[in-house]
Amino acid sequence: MSRIGRMPITVPAGVTVEVAEGNVVTVKGPKGQLTRALCPVMDIKQEGNTITVSRPNDDKLNRSLHGLTRTLLHNMVVGVTEEYKKELEVNGVGYRVAKEGKNLVMNLGYSHQVIVPEIEGISIDVPAPNKIVIRGCDKQAVGQFAAEVREKRPPEPYKGKGIKYADEVIRRKVGKAGGKK
Structure with a gap:
Protein backbone atom coordinates (compact mmCIF):
# COMPACT_ATOMS: atom_id res chain seq x y z
CA MET A 1 0.00 0.00 0.00
CA GLU A 83 -3.40 29.63 2.29
CA TYR A 84 -0.21 29.00 0.36
CA LYS A 85 2.36 31.69 -0.29
CA LYS A 86 5.47 32.14 -2.41
CA GLU A 87 8.00 34.87 -1.73
CA LEU A 88 10.09 36.35 -4.54
CA GLU A 89 13.11 38.66 -4.30
CA VAL A 90 14.19 41.16 -6.94
CA ASN A 91 17.96 41.74 -7.13
CA GLY A 92 19.68 44.31 -9.34
CA VAL A 93 20.57 47.99 -9.46
CA GLY A 94 17.43 49.95 -10.35
CA TYR A 95 15.22 46.86 -10.25
CA ARG A 96 12.05 47.53 -8.23
CA VAL A 97 8.47 46.39 -7.94
CA ALA A 98 5.32 48.21 -6.89
CA LYS A 99 1.63 47.45 -6.72
CA GLU A 100 -0.71 49.82 -8.52
CA GLY A 101 -4.33 48.85 -8.05
CA LYS A 102 -4.59 45.17 -8.99
CA ASN A 103 -1.43 45.24 -11.14
CA LEU A 104 2.15 44.36 -10.28
CA VAL A 105 4.42 46.96 -11.94
CA MET A 106 8.07 45.94 -12.26
CA ASN A 107 11.13 47.88 -13.41
CA LEU A 108 13.54 45.13 -14.48
CA GLY A 109 16.14 46.89 -16.59
CA TYR A 110 14.09 46.83 -19.78
CA SER A 111 13.21 50.00 -21.69
CA HIS A 112 9.64 49.58 -20.49
CA GLN A 113 7.84 48.61 -17.30
CA VAL A 114 6.61 45.04 -17.02
CA ILE A 115 2.99 44.93 -15.81
CA VAL A 116 1.44 41.69 -14.52
CA PRO A 117 -2.28 41.77 -13.64
CA GLU A 118 -3.55 39.98 -10.53
CA ILE A 119 -5.63 36.90 -11.43
CA GLU A 120 -8.69 35.53 -9.65
CA GLY A 121 -7.86 33.54 -6.52
CA ILE A 122 -4.36 35.04 -6.24
CA SER A 123 -3.38 38.11 -4.21
CA ILE A 124 -0.10 39.99 -4.60
CA ASP A 125 1.60 41.94 -1.80
CA VAL A 126 4.69 44.13 -2.14
CA PRO A 127 6.04 44.69 1.40
CA ALA A 128 9.30 46.25 0.09
CA PRO A 129 10.50 47.54 -3.30
CA ASN A 130 12.46 44.31 -3.83
CA LYS A 131 10.02 41.74 -2.39
CA ILE A 132 6.90 40.13 -3.84
CA VAL A 133 4.55 37.86 -1.84
CA ILE A 134 2.01 35.81 -3.79
CA ARG A 135 -0.85 34.20 -1.81
CA GLY A 136 -3.79 31.98 -2.63
CA CYS A 137 -5.65 28.85 -1.54
CA ASP A 138 -4.82 26.78 -4.66
CA LYS A 139 -1.25 25.46 -4.34
CA GLN A 140 -0.86 24.81 -8.07
CA ALA A 141 -2.15 28.26 -9.10
CA VAL A 142 0.15 30.04 -6.60
CA GLY A 143 3.20 28.14 -7.84
CA GLN A 144 2.32 28.69 -11.50
CA PHE A 145 1.75 32.44 -11.04
CA ALA A 146 5.03 32.78 -9.10
CA ALA A 147 6.85 30.95 -11.92
CA GLU A 148 5.31 33.29 -14.51
CA VAL A 149 6.41 36.38 -12.53
CA ARG A 150 9.93 34.93 -12.11
CA GLU A 151 10.06 34.23 -15.84
CA LYS A 152 9.91 37.98 -16.62
CA ARG A 153 13.60 38.27 -15.56
CA PRO A 154 15.14 34.99 -14.32
CA PRO A 155 18.29 35.35 -12.20
CA GLU A 156 21.54 35.30 -14.16
CA PRO A 157 24.58 33.38 -12.87
CA TYR A 158 27.24 36.14 -13.06
CA LYS A 159 25.89 38.91 -10.83
CA GLY A 160 22.68 37.25 -9.58
CA LYS A 161 20.45 39.98 -11.04
CA GLY A 162 16.81 39.10 -11.65
CA ILE A 163 13.80 37.67 -9.83
CA LYS A 164 14.39 34.63 -7.64
CA TYR A 165 12.46 32.68 -5.03
CA ALA A 166 13.32 33.71 -1.45
CA ASP A 167 14.72 30.26 -0.63
CA GLU A 168 16.43 29.74 -4.00
CA VAL A 169 20.23 29.61 -4.18
CA ILE A 170 21.77 30.96 -7.39
CA ARG A 171 24.87 29.08 -8.50
CA ARG A 172 27.36 31.79 -9.38
CA LYS A 173 29.90 31.64 -12.19
CA VAL A 174 33.27 33.34 -12.38
CA GLY A 175 33.43 36.11 -14.99
CA LYS A 176 36.17 36.79 -17.54
CA ALA A 177 39.78 36.38 -16.50
CA GLY A 178 40.69 39.88 -17.71
CA GLY A 179 44.45 39.46 -17.43
CA LYS A 180 46.97 41.94 -19.03
CA LYS A 181 49.02 41.04 -22.07
Whole structure:
Protein backbone atom coordinates (compact mmCIF):
# COMPACT_ATOMS: atom_id res chain seq x y z
CA MET A 1 0.00 0.00 0.00
CA SER A 2 1.01 3.57 -0.60
CA ARG A 3 2.36 5.14 2.58
CA ILE A 4 0.97 8.54 1.70
CA GLY A 5 -2.30 7.16 0.30
CA ARG A 6 -3.07 5.25 3.51
CA MET A 7 -2.80 8.30 5.77
CA PRO A 8 -6.18 9.78 6.75
CA ILE A 9 -6.91 13.47 6.20
CA THR A 10 -8.30 15.28 9.24
CA VAL A 11 -10.72 18.05 8.36
CA PRO A 12 -10.37 21.02 10.75
CA ALA A 13 -13.37 22.83 12.24
CA GLY A 14 -14.90 25.38 9.88
CA VAL A 15 -14.08 23.37 6.74
CA THR A 16 -16.69 21.41 4.80
CA VAL A 17 -15.82 18.73 2.26
CA GLU A 18 -18.40 17.47 -0.23
CA VAL A 19 -17.74 14.53 -2.54
CA ALA A 20 -20.14 14.53 -5.49
CA GLU A 21 -20.68 11.89 -8.16
CA GLY A 22 -17.55 11.10 -10.19
CA ASN A 23 -15.27 12.19 -7.30
CA VAL A 24 -15.83 15.93 -7.85
CA VAL A 25 -14.64 17.29 -4.50
CA THR A 26 -15.62 20.73 -3.18
CA VAL A 27 -13.79 22.08 -0.13
CA LYS A 28 -15.07 25.25 1.58
CA GLY A 29 -13.15 27.03 4.31
CA PRO A 30 -12.40 30.43 5.82
CA LYS A 31 -9.89 31.38 3.08
CA GLY A 32 -12.00 30.33 0.09
CA GLN A 33 -13.51 27.48 -1.87
CA LEU A 34 -11.85 24.94 -4.17
CA THR A 35 -13.42 22.41 -6.52
CA ARG A 36 -11.49 19.67 -8.28
CA ALA A 37 -12.41 16.53 -10.20
CA LEU A 38 -10.24 13.74 -8.80
CA CYS A 39 -9.73 10.31 -10.36
CA PRO A 40 -13.18 8.60 -10.48
CA VAL A 41 -11.64 5.16 -9.85
CA MET A 42 -10.42 6.07 -6.35
CA ASP A 43 -12.79 5.53 -3.42
CA ILE A 44 -13.05 8.63 -1.20
CA LYS A 45 -14.89 8.09 2.12
CA GLN A 46 -15.71 10.72 4.72
CA GLU A 47 -16.42 9.58 8.27
CA GLY A 48 -16.89 12.40 10.74
CA ASN A 49 -13.93 14.72 10.43
CA THR A 50 -11.59 12.27 8.66
CA ILE A 51 -11.33 11.43 4.98
CA THR A 52 -9.72 8.25 3.67
CA VAL A 53 -8.73 7.40 0.10
CA SER A 54 -8.56 3.77 -1.01
CA ARG A 55 -7.93 2.08 -4.35
CA PRO A 56 -9.99 -0.70 -5.90
CA ASN A 57 -7.07 -3.02 -6.78
CA ASP A 58 -3.29 -3.11 -7.08
CA ASP A 59 -2.95 -2.24 -10.77
CA LYS A 60 0.06 -0.07 -11.56
CA LEU A 61 -2.13 2.92 -12.54
CA ASN A 62 -4.22 2.67 -9.37
CA ARG A 63 -1.12 2.41 -7.19
CA SER A 64 0.31 5.58 -8.73
CA LEU A 65 -2.98 7.50 -8.45
CA HIS A 66 -3.61 6.48 -4.81
CA GLY A 67 -1.03 8.77 -3.18
CA LEU A 68 -1.64 11.53 -5.74
CA THR A 69 -5.37 11.66 -5.03
CA ARG A 70 -4.80 11.82 -1.27
CA THR A 71 -2.15 14.56 -1.63
CA LEU A 72 -4.36 16.69 -3.91
CA LEU A 73 -7.21 16.40 -1.42
CA HIS A 74 -4.93 17.26 1.51
CA ASN A 75 -3.55 20.32 -0.36
CA MET A 76 -7.10 21.55 -0.91
CA VAL A 77 -7.93 21.26 2.81
CA VAL A 78 -4.70 23.03 3.83
CA GLY A 79 -5.24 25.74 1.19
CA VAL A 80 -8.69 26.78 2.40
CA THR A 81 -7.51 26.91 6.04
CA GLU A 82 -4.02 28.45 5.89
CA GLU A 83 -3.40 29.63 2.29
CA TYR A 84 -0.21 29.00 0.36
CA LYS A 85 2.36 31.69 -0.29
CA LYS A 86 5.47 32.14 -2.41
CA GLU A 87 8.00 34.87 -1.73
CA LEU A 88 10.09 36.35 -4.54
CA GLU A 89 13.11 38.66 -4.30
CA VAL A 90 14.19 41.16 -6.94
CA ASN A 91 17.96 41.74 -7.13
CA GLY A 92 19.68 44.31 -9.34
CA VAL A 93 20.57 47.99 -9.46
CA GLY A 94 17.43 49.95 -10.35
CA TYR A 95 15.22 46.86 -10.25
CA ARG A 96 12.05 47.53 -8.23
CA VAL A 97 8.47 46.39 -7.94
CA ALA A 98 5.32 48.21 -6.89
CA LYS A 99 1.63 47.45 -6.72
CA GLU A 100 -0.71 49.82 -8.52
CA GLY A 101 -4.33 48.85 -8.05
CA LYS A 102 -4.59 45.17 -8.99
CA ASN A 103 -1.43 45.24 -11.14
CA LEU A 104 2.15 44.36 -10.28
CA VAL A 105 4.42 46.96 -11.94
CA MET A 106 8.07 45.94 -12.26
CA ASN A 107 11.13 47.88 -13.41
CA LEU A 108 13.54 45.13 -14.48
CA GLY A 109 16.14 46.89 -16.59
CA TYR A 110 14.09 46.83 -19.78
CA SER A 111 13.21 50.00 -21.69
CA HIS A 112 9.64 49.58 -20.49
CA GLN A 113 7.84 48.61 -17.30
CA VAL A 114 6.61 45.04 -17.02
CA ILE A 115 2.99 44.93 -15.81
CA VAL A 116 1.44 41.69 -14.52
CA PRO A 117 -2.28 41.77 -13.64
CA GLU A 118 -3.55 39.98 -10.53
CA ILE A 119 -5.63 36.90 -11.43
CA GLU A 120 -8.69 35.53 -9.65
CA GLY A 121 -7.86 33.54 -6.52
CA ILE A 122 -4.36 35.04 -6.24
CA SER A 123 -3.38 38.11 -4.21
CA ILE A 124 -0.10 39.99 -4.60
CA ASP A 125 1.60 41.94 -1.80
CA VAL A 126 4.69 44.13 -2.14
CA PRO A 127 6.04 44.69 1.40
CA ALA A 128 9.30 46.25 0.09
CA PRO A 129 10.50 47.54 -3.30
CA ASN A 130 12.46 44.31 -3.83
CA LYS A 131 10.02 41.74 -2.39
CA ILE A 132 6.90 40.13 -3.84
CA VAL A 133 4.55 37.86 -1.84
CA ILE A 134 2.01 35.81 -3.79
CA ARG A 135 -0.85 34.20 -1.81
CA GLY A 136 -3.79 31.98 -2.63
CA CYS A 137 -5.65 28.85 -1.54
CA ASP A 138 -4.82 26.78 -4.66
CA LYS A 139 -1.25 25.46 -4.34
CA GLN A 140 -0.86 24.81 -8.07
CA ALA A 141 -2.15 28.26 -9.10
CA VAL A 142 0.15 30.04 -6.60
CA GLY A 143 3.20 28.14 -7.84
CA GLN A 144 2.32 28.69 -11.50
CA PHE A 145 1.75 32.44 -11.04
CA ALA A 146 5.03 32.78 -9.10
CA ALA A 147 6.85 30.95 -11.92
CA GLU A 148 5.31 33.29 -14.51
CA VAL A 149 6.41 36.38 -12.53
CA ARG A 150 9.93 34.93 -12.11
CA GLU A 151 10.06 34.23 -15.84
CA LYS A 152 9.91 37.98 -16.62
CA ARG A 153 13.60 38.27 -15.56
CA PRO A 154 15.14 34.99 -14.32
CA PRO A 155 18.29 35.35 -12.20
CA GLU A 156 21.54 35.30 -14.16
CA PRO A 157 24.58 33.38 -12.87
CA TYR A 158 27.24 36.14 -13.06
CA LYS A 159 25.89 38.91 -10.83
CA GLY A 160 22.68 37.25 -9.58
CA LYS A 161 20.45 39.98 -11.04
CA GLY A 162 16.81 39.10 -11.65
CA ILE A 163 13.80 37.67 -9.83
CA LYS A 164 14.39 34.63 -7.64
CA TYR A 165 12.46 32.68 -5.03
CA ALA A 166 13.32 33.71 -1.45
CA ASP A 167 14.72 30.26 -0.63
CA GLU A 168 16.43 29.74 -4.00
CA VAL A 169 20.23 29.61 -4.18
CA ILE A 170 21.77 30.96 -7.39
CA ARG A 171 24.87 29.08 -8.50
CA ARG A 172 27.36 31.79 -9.38
CA LYS A 173 29.90 31.64 -12.19
CA VAL A 174 33.27 33.34 -12.38
CA GLY A 175 33.43 36.11 -14.99
CA LYS A 176 36.17 36.79 -17.54
CA ALA A 177 39.78 36.38 -16.50
CA GLY A 178 40.69 39.88 -17.71
CA GLY A 179 44.45 39.46 -17.43
CA LYS A 180 46.97 41.94 -19.03
CA LYS A 181 49.02 41.04 -22.07
